[in-house]
Amino acid sequence: MSRKYQLIALDMDGTVLNDKKEIDEETRSAIHEALAAGVEVVFCTGRSFSEMRDILKDFPDMHYLCGESGALVLDLQKGETLHREEVSREIAEIMMAAGKRKDLMTCVFSDGICCVKKEHMLHMDRYQMGQYQKMYEKTCNPMEENVLERLLKEEGPVEKINLYHTSPDERLETRKWLEQQKIQAELVDSETSSLECSPLGVSKASGLKSLCARLGLGMEQVVMVGDADNDIEAMKAAGMAVAMGNANAHVKAVCDLEVADNNHQGCAQAIRMVCGEEAYNRQALEQLKVVGGEDD
Template sequence: MTNFKLLALDMDGTLLNDELHISDVNLRWIRKAIEHGVTVIFSTGRGFMNAVDYANEIGLHSPMITVNGGEVWTKPYQLLERKTLDAKWVEKLHLLVSQYPETWFWAYTTERIYNKDSWNELKGQYAEHEWLKFGYYDEDIDIIQDIRRQIDSWNALEISNSSIYNLEINPLGVSKATALEKLCSYLEISMKEVIAVGDSLNDIKAIQAAGLGVAMHNAQDEVKAAADAVTYSNNEHGVAEVIRRYIFNGVETNL
């Protein structure tokens, strides 16, 4: 085995296949890594409640990073750190999307998700909620790029994505990398002892900051360029291959 002590896994497009399932092959190798003392965590753009069911399903009681690093959990339901998005930015981000009436949008609070269909339930009371992340989705890439240019011009927010068709907005300085650094400090391990695996722009900083950064075969080109290595796709048990290759030194065992 190698000296890596923590394996940080993105979920959508990485650990989960296109049917949003964790394959039996991935699960078997995750359990093998845990049995040998490696801490395996989710590092996801999902909100806590959209991630924790997967952790419960596979019996994962390790730390979690959610909403792109906006929340760090020492274990499910035990919060270590939360960084919120000021309500004034949520209001401004919503005002921006009004220019694009066909664009889907959503935002996470600490309690629930509000989206295009339920936004009116807020009744404009933005300050009554603790916000974590705002998102946009449009299959018209030109619209996504235009929205990004406008937000970039504010120089005030963290911009990433979890697919080429969306944008995910967090407070400035919040990323999976900063969350991993916080978690490593808590666990008293070095970032050099971390493997970070992902497929989208919200994974790049973690991939660059970790001792080993791995992109999925299905990852966006920018992610592959930032990574130290590329594994199989999310539909080909790419996470299992990372564990086999980099934690168990490429042991010749069929996936």
């Protein structure tokens, strides 16, 4: 019997990763089991390739990565870029001005590498990103000067720009300022107070569509598992949308199925429900809907 769902796309933070930023053994095993069964499992994340490198070492059997919120799609086995989108110079200059207005921590993804000003990276707790500081110190390219200014001067590629704020209110103020500039880009809230900027029309959905086109699959054959606003477009485009128990209300409003939270193997549950249901019957899956378990 041919499988209805051929590709499972997994968000990382809040989905594959628990609150300790770790992958539990159940989730790790479920991913390997699905890959061994011939189902493509793809990390569909806002992270850059450099931020994913260590995690991917545990998944040598994974074939593809949909990173940078769809701006960069990689063939992991061949080490090739399958799809890339870049922010225009005009948009980058507007984002640079926005960052300078409030001395925001600006993170730029350039050719799959996360680039950050060194001074900002040493004080990430100020920008509500302290839990990622060790990861950034290990995986990012620290620069002495303004990151965007340097990359624009060197004419380096810019696939995505994140602005990290000290508070959600500060992020909202930046959003309003960017709208006044009539910026033509995709702006998505993430984390506590960060704002992601991608080229117009680029999202996790567009990245998955480009990958599916390569693989000869339709989006109706995709399952998207996520928890936050930057997952919604992909969830709407996928054949099945699965919300983690810890997902926000916007995500739960568009999902077909809700599983346990990221601290209670919800991601593993989603993978096994999809791969283990012989008939892949949507109604049967919906009847299995659960919420996050009690704390141990």
